[in-house]
Amino acid sequence: MTAELSPARQAVAAAQRIVVKVGSSSLTTAHDGLDTxxxxxxxxxxxxxxAAGGQVVLVSSGAIAAGLAPLGLRRKPKDLATKQAAASVGQEALARAYAESFTRYGLVAAQVLLTADDVVRRVHYRNAQRTLNRLLGLGAVPVVNENDTVATTEIRFGDNDRLAALVAHLVGADALVLLSDVDALYDGDPRGGGASAITEVNGPADMAGVDAGSTGSSGVGTGGMASKVGAARLACSSGIPVLLTSSRLADSALGAADVGTAFAATGSRMSARRFWLAHAAGATGRLWLDDGAVAAVVDGRRSLLPAGVTAVEGSFDGGDVVELVDPAGVLVARGVVAYDAAELPDLVGRSTHDLPPEQRREVVHADDLVAMRRPVRTA
Structure with a gap:
């Protein structure tokens, strides 16, 4: 590491509010459970x-993995019921261990369990935002985890990387630190030898040819480096710098930030609503747009009108989030639709002036729309 820190590292080191994510492999083992x-x-x-004046939100994996040993399970279960059972045991052990450990410093640990609905549904998203902000204001350390005990889809061992990126934006964090069992991002598998660490990522070009892999090797985590890189990209695209390193180097990561791989922020901050639309909300349908509508929505930041819609997919109600795609099916935007799916086929391709007065409104208003591709810049 050079003596002079990069702007991304300086931003992480100076961050007043920071989100720290730690994976299962850093806290547990497949045979012994939680490592206190x-x-x-x-x-x-x-x-x-x-103690240095910062505020920290800790996104911690490990609930399911922590529940294996107490239940006498020698390997990670495959069925949903056993996973939920392990989570219910492990979550209690994890929360108790954090509470006891933070007590040594006179700090209160606050358990916050989130499900997909809590980031997909706008009202839940805002409630989670208010709760976390209030906890930080009261001097507590929120410990966030996915609520694996009641989650019914895609329960995985420790893959909370995307959740951490969402939480970082939700609380207005100045930086995100991702801790795992690997000390940095490498251009190949470091276990095979010959791979080189990538210390700075300033944009997509720095990731060219990098094989991030797909899974971890500890037996208790599934996030892997690919998941962490995806979370880093999500955070950076929203104006949040990221530091990725090993949990063994947590002191340095949360101190001088002179370890691991630093990802520079590549985008600008979005409002909470726009970020929710772009990255958190679940889409329930698709609207196909003609080229003129794509230009209006993406380049002109204008509302989507019925005349620009060529086809409708899915079952949705007015107020739901839908994807907007170009003639080739490429996602170009997401937004809150003003009509039910059943209403739209009669409006597709028609000019607003040709519609009855009660239907002369935007399909997706510009205020409820976020572009998912960069606008075309003309000279």
């Missing part, structure tokens, strides 16, 4: 950041 020494070392680093 590793957890306490992480708490030491977080407490040090708080």
């Amino acid at each position: 020494e590793r957890l306490s070392a992480l708490v030491d680093a977080v407490a040090g950041r708080v």
Whole structure:
């Protein structure tokens, strides 16, 4: 690492509000369950950041993995019921361990369990936002985890990387730190030898030819480097710099930020509503647009009118989030639709002036729309 830190590292080191994500492999083992020494070392680093005047939200995986050993399970279960059972045991153990460890520093750990609905549904999203902000204002350390006990789809061991990126934007964090069992991003599998660490990522060009892989090797985590890179890109595209390194280096990561791989922010901050539309909300349908509508929506930042819609897919109600795609089916925007799916076929391709007065409104208003591709710049 060079003596002079990059702007991304300086931003992480100076961040007043920071989200820290730690994976299952950093806190647990497949055979012994929760490792309290590793957890306490992480708490030491977080407490040090708080003592320096920072606010920290900890996104912690490990609930399911922590429940294996107490239930006598020797390997990660495949059926949903057993996964939920392990989560219910492990979540209690994880919360208790964090509470006891933070008590050493006079800090209160606050457990916050989120499900997909809590980031997909706008009202839930705002409630989670208010709760986390209030906890930070009261001096607590929120410990966030996916509520695996009641989640019914895509329960995975420790893949909370995307959740961490969403939480970072939700709380207006100044930086995101991703901690795992690997000390940096490499251009290949470091276990095979010959791979080189990538210390700075300033844009897509720095990732050219990088094989991030897909899964972890610890037996308790599934996020892997690919998941972390995806979360880093999501955060950076929203104006949040990211530092990725090993949990063993948490002190340095939350101190001088002179370890691991730093990802520079590549985009600008979005409002909470626009970010929710772009990255958190679940889409229930698709609207196909002609080229003129694509230009109006993406380049002109204008509302989508019935005349620009060529086809409708899915079952949705007015107020739901839908995807807007170009003639080739490429996603160009997302937005809140003003009509039910059953109403739209009679309006497709028609000029607003040809419609009855009660239907002379936008299909998706510009205020409820976010472009998902960059506008075309003309000289």
